[in-house]
Amino acid sequence: xxxAILYDATLCIDCxxxxxxxAERNHLPYNDTVAAEQVQSAHKYTVVLAKGDKxxxxxxxxxxxxxxxxxxxxxxxxxxxxxxxxxxEARCMGCRYCMVxxxxxxxxxxxxKVLPAVCKCDMCADRVLAGKMTACAEVxxxxxxxxxERDELIAEAKQRLHDNPGNYVNHIYGLDEVGGTSVLLLSxxxxxxxxxxxxxxxxxxxxxxFRVLSRIPDLVGLGGVLLGGVWWITNRRSKVAAAEGKTNAxxxxx
Amino acid sequence: xxxxxxxxxxxxxxxxxxxxxxLYATVLRFTRGLGASTNLSDRFPWxxxxxxxxxxxVMLAAGGFTLMAAVHIFHIERFKPIIRPTVLTAFLGYLxxxxxxxxxxxxxxxxxxxxxxxxxxxxxFEVAWCVMLYTTVLxxxxxxxxxxxxxxxxxxxxxxxxxxxxxxxxxxxxxxxxSSLGSLYLIMPNKLYPLWYSPLLPVFFFISAIGIGLAMxxxxxYMSSKYFHRQLELPLLSELGRILAVVLSVYAVLxxxxxxxxxxxxxxxxxxxxxxxxxxxVVVGLLLPIAMLFRRRIRESTGGLYLAAVLTVLGFIxxxxxxxxxxxxxxxxxxxxxxxxxxxxxxxxxxGGFALFGLATKYLPIFPEKGEPAEAAAVVxxxxxxxxxxxxxx
Numbered sequence: 164x165x166x167a168i169l170y171d172a173t174l175c176i177d178c179x180x181x182x183x184x185x186a187e188r189n190h191l192p193y194n195d196t197v198a199a200e201q202v203q204s205a206h207k208y209t210v211v212l213a214k215g216d217k218x219x220x221x222x223x224x225x226x227x228x229x230x231x232x233x234x235x236x237x238x239x240x241x242x243x244x245x246x247x248x249x250x251x252e253a254r255c256m257g258c259r260y261c262m263v264x265x266x267x268x269x270x271x272x273x274x275x276k277v278l279p280a281v282c283k284c285d286m287c288a289d290r291v292l293a294g295k296m297t298a299c300a301e302v303x304x305x306x307x308x309x310x311x312e313r314d315e316l317i318a319e320a321k322q323r324l325h326d327n328p329g330n331y332v333n334h335i336y337g338l339d340e341v342g343g344t345s346v347l348l349l350s351x352x353x354x355x356x357x358x359x360x361x362x363x364x365x366x367x368x369x370x371x372x373f374r375v376l377s378r379i380p381d382l383v384g385l386g387g388v389l390l391g392g393v394w395w396i397t398n399r400r401s402k403v404a405a406a407e408g409k410t411n412a413x414x415x416x417x
Numbered sequence: 418x419x420x421x422x423x424x425x426x427x428x429x430x431x432x433x434x435x436x437x438x439x440l441y442a443t444v445l446r447f448t449r450g451l452g453a454s455t456n457l458s459d460r461f462p463w464x465x466x467x468x469x470x471x472x473x474x475v476m477l478a479a480g481g482f483t484l485m486a487a488v489h490i491f492h493i494e495r496f497k498p499i500i501r502p503t504v505l506t507a508f509l510g511y512l513x514x515x516x517x518x519x520x521x522x523x524x525x526x527x528x529x530x531x532x533x534x535x536x537x538x539x540x541x542f543e544v545a546w547c548v549m550l551y552t553t554v555l556x557x558x559x560x561x562x563x564x565x566x567x568x569x570x571x572x573x574x575x576x577x578x579x580x581x582x583x584x585x586x587x588x589x590x591x592x593x594x595x596s597s598l599g600s601l602y603l604i605m606p607n608k609l610y611p612l613w614y615s616p617l618l619p620v621f622f623f624i625s626a627i628g629i630g631l632a633m634x635x636x637x638x639y640m641s642s643k644y645f646h647r648q649l650e651l652p653l654l655s656e657l658g659r660i661l662a663v664v665l666s667v668y669a670v671l672x673x674x675x676x677x678x679x680x681x682x683x684x685x686x687x688x689x690x691x692x693x694x695x696x697x698x699v700v701v702g703l704l705l706p707i708a709m710l711f712r713r714r715i716r717e718s719t720g721g722l723y724l725a726a727v728l729t730v731l732g733f734i735x736x737x738x739x740x741x742x743x744x745x746x747x748x749x750x751x752x753x754x755x756x757x758x759x760x761x762x763x764x765x766x767x768x769g770g771f772a773l774f775g776l777a778t779k780y781l782p783i784f785p786e787k788g789e790p791a792e793a794a795a796v797v798x799x800x801x802x803x804x805x806x807x808x809x810x811x
Contacts, residue, residue, distance in 0.1 A: 204459060230604060236541035237527075237534040256530045257523020260541045262462040263745075264604050271459045272523065274452025279523045363607050371603045372540050375619055379543065383589055390490050390585045397492035 165227075165345060166246040166291055167313035168300060169320055172350040173330050174307035175218040177211055181299035181308055185209045185222075188287060188298040205273045208284040209299060212357045217350075219357035220308065222299070223248065223269045223284035224337060225345035228367035231261035231270060231283075239281075246313070246345040247286035255281055266341050266363055286345060313345060320347055334361075342367030432768055439765020442758035446520055456756040460749045465759050468741030470517030470766060472598055473734050474510050475548075476622075476629050480637075481507025481555060482591035483630030489584045495653060501562060501783045502641065503634050508555040509773050513766050515552060520762055540600045547594035554587040566781050595626035602740060610744040611681040612695045617671065618740075624668045625733050631661040632706075632733075635726035639719070641784060655717045658725065662710035665729065669703055694735065694743045702732015 179198055186193035191206050203210050209222040225248045232240040232248060239254035240261060250270075261281060262270045273279035287297040295301075300310035309316065320335045336348035340363045348354070354361050446454040457464050480503035487493045488500055519525045531545035557576060564573045576583075599622030602609050615621065635654050676682045685692060706725040715721030746752055755763075777783055 202459075233536075233538045234541060234604060235536055236539045236545050237530040238536040238539075239534075254527075254530060254534050255524060256527035257525070258521075258541055259462040259523065260539075260601070262459065263608075266605075266607055268460070272451075272462065274458065275450060276452075277448065277450040279450065360607060368604050368606075369538060371606060371616075372600055373538055375600050375603060376538065376540065376543065379593060382593070386589045386592065387585060390486070390588055391581075394490045394492075394581055394585070397490070401492050401494075 165244060165313050166286075166310065167316050167345045167347060168222075168225075168286065168297060169309045169311070169316040169347045170220050170349070171307050171309070171320075171323065172217065172219050172348070172352075174305045175211065175220070176305055176307075177213055177218045178304060179211050180302045180304065181220065182207070182209055182211060184298040184302040185284065188290075203269065203271060205271045205279075205282040208282065214352060214356055217352050217356075219348070219350060219352070219354075219359075220299075221357070222346060223286065224267050224340075225284075225286045226341055226367075227343040227345065228341070228369055230264045230266060230341065230368045233369035233372065234260045234264045236260070243288060243292070245288075245291050247288035247291055248283075248345075249285045249288045250281060250283060252280045257281075264368070266360070266368060313347075316347055320349055323349060336361075339365050341365075432772065435761075435764045435768045438761040439768070442761035442765070443520075445758055446762065451523060454756065454758045456753060456759065458751075460751055461745070461753045463741060463745075464753060465738075465742070465755045465763055466517050466521040468738050469734070470763055471514050471521070472737040472741055474514040474517065475594060475598060476626055476733060476737060477633055477730070478507040478510030478514075479591065479595060479626035480630035480633045481510075481558070482588050483627050484634065485558070485584050486588045489581065490588065496657075498650075498784075499634055499638065499653070502637055502778070503630070504555065504558050505562075505774065505777055505783055506633060506637060508552075508559045509770050509777075511548065511552040511555055513770050514548065516769075517763075517766055518548075540597050540603070543593065543597045544601065547590050547597060551587065551590040551594055554583060554590060557583055558587060562781050562783065591626070592623060596620065596623040598622050599740075605745075605748075608745060608748040609740065610691050610747050611679065612676070612684055612691055613740045613744040615675050615679065617675050621668070621672065621675075624664065624671065625736065628661060628664040628668060628729060629733050631657050631664065632726040632729040635661075635722055636730060639723045639726075641778065651717070651719060651722075654722060658710050658716045658722050661726070661729065662707060662716075665703060665707045665710070669699075669707060672699070672703075691739075691743055691747065694739050698732055698735040698739055702728055702735050706732065 182198060183193050185191075185208050186197070186206075189208060191197075191208075197207055200207055201210060201212055203221055209220060212219045212221060225242075225246060227242070229240060229242050229248045232238075232242055235255075236258060237254045237256060239251045240248060241251070242248050257279060259272060259281070262268075262272060270281045270283045272281060287295075287299075290297060296310035297308075300308045303309075309319075311319075317335065317338060320338075324331050324333060324335070330351055332350050332353055334354070336350070336354050336359060337344035337346050342365070348359070350357075442454065451457055455464060455466075484496055484500050484503045488496050518528065522528060531542055532549075536542050557579075561573055561576050564576070596619035599618035599620075602614065602618055603616065606614055608614075635657055638654055673682075676685075685695065706728040709715045709721060709725040709728070712721075715725065742753055
């Protein structure tokens with residue numbers, strides 16, 4: 164069964180303890196300057212955005228069929244069956260296709276390093292694989308960030324939408340965006356307010372390229388035979404033409 | 418005479434200035450990192466090193482496979498004299514793409530990783546393999562020219578034996594590679610602006626590569642006649658212009674139908690930054706050359722044909738930059754302008770390409786000689802007449 168995070172923005176109090184816990188777990192510096200930053204970056208994997216008295220977290224969505232894992236030429240990104248999408252730095256050659264392709268703009272780069280790596284939230288993979296919850300969920304004082312089985316969290320989110328329809332935008336973000344994600348969001352403000360795109364396709368993005376890529380073996384076989392065949396015919400034709408030209412010349416000589 | 422000498426020196430000064438700036442930018446890139454040496458950011462991770470150096474570099478190398486297929490697979494023998502300069506361009510183009518990649522990759526020393534760490538679901542994985550394999554094929558297709566010059570008969574015979582399979586492999590790899598650069602963007606239906614995002618992107622990239630192959634051949638021939646005093650016959654080039662007109666028309670109709678069926682045609686009326694660059698690409702770089710090439714008087718004049726070819730090349734360069742930069746800016750929410758270091762490196766790579774092309778035409782039998790052919794070439798020509806076998810680099 165795959166794990167997930169349910170973040171309910173209506174319960175969030177902007178205490179930023181999740182940001183701090185995330186920084187500690189990933190051995191990143193955390194202070195007032197970092198806390199004030201309102202964008203995800205190579206030194207801030209999760210951020211609590213504020214719009215008046217409404218809040219919203221941003222973190223890696225840990226997609227069920229991740230675009231980053233699909234586009235990575237060396238397989239540095241990988242979806243685990245437990246939920247987290249992990250990154251193996253030792254494989255990465257720094258092409259940054261994951262950054263360009265990610266529909267949520269999550270992977271960030273260490274631009275200031277001479278030999279940089281991609282950085283993103285990996286849903287505390289080591290903790291989750293060891294049966295623990297993510298650092299952000301563990302530290303959350305209000306239960307706004309909740310960790311659990313994805314199926315159970317979806318059921319719970321639906322229940323909350325059903326019980327308090329006036330409190331929420333009637334949508335579980337991440338339920339079927341790009342085929343579903345391991346991070347589910349509930350909000351009282353439209354998700355676009357915080358930069359979440361609501362026009363994303365509902366099917367996994369990797370399908371868009373695999374439809375084409377899966378035809379390559381056929382194309383190679385077919386193309387090879389076709390081109391070889393054309394060459395065989397045209398070559399024969401020019402040989403015949405050459406031979407006939409020669410015969411004509413011989414006849415003329417006679 | 419003195420005037421010519423001065424012009425020659427001026428070009429040398431420009432060349433060395435570009436090289437010096439490029440080398441300084443190179444030092445900055447490899448000692449300070451990408452952040453300090455580029456205007457790339459988390460919101461805009463791919464700049465001109467990908468959009469121009471790689472996408473356009475590969476595209477401009479398309480003449481190699483187009484003409485190899487025409488002459489060796491379809492036996493259109495009259496294009497034989499222009500095969501060598503186009504194979505040379507393709508080979509240099511791919512080498513320079515590899516150089517550009519070393520700048521762009523954050524961990525350039527792991528460029529070999531796709532050889533052993535495989536992800537067949539990734540278009541970039543396919544691109545990586547195509548670059549490696551096709552650069553090798555181009556090296557083998559180019560090698561006979563060098564072997565001829567050095568009179569190495571034995572390796573020449575070996576390459577001659579595998580020339581046809583090599584040509585077929587080259588055409589297939591090019592087809593895959595040209596189209597896969599378009600496929601790179603298939604996975605971004607929500608990011609790339611709808612004037613450029615299309616499920617047909619790989620088809621567009623492939624057809625335009627054929628068009629570019631033809632246009633570049635015309636362009637190079639003109640440049641060579643100007644600077645190296647060697648040129649190809651105008652009727653031959655006019656015929657290429659005629660084929661180019663057809664290829665561009667097919668491409669234009671497909672682009673129009675695609676925009677129409679996706680309901681994106683109305684976007685052309687929106688007064689936006691993207692619209693202007695789209696119109697620049699399509700009107701000046703596509704419709705205008707088509708109109709020119711269908712006029713016999715223009716097609717059969719050196720100046721007119723050259724101008725149409727240049728417009729085509731610039732049009733498709735605009736297209737690649739629109740796909741990789743203009744079309745991505747909206748989703749990123751910013752305008753990307755390359756830093757001087759990025760431009761200096763690109764300029765250095767282009768200048769290096771021109772210099773290598775010049776050196777190759779000077780020392781290798783690239784262009785057909787007007788007077789008596791070089792001795793080594795003559796030997797090969799005689800042997801070939803006996804064996805009736807095409808040579809790969811020919």
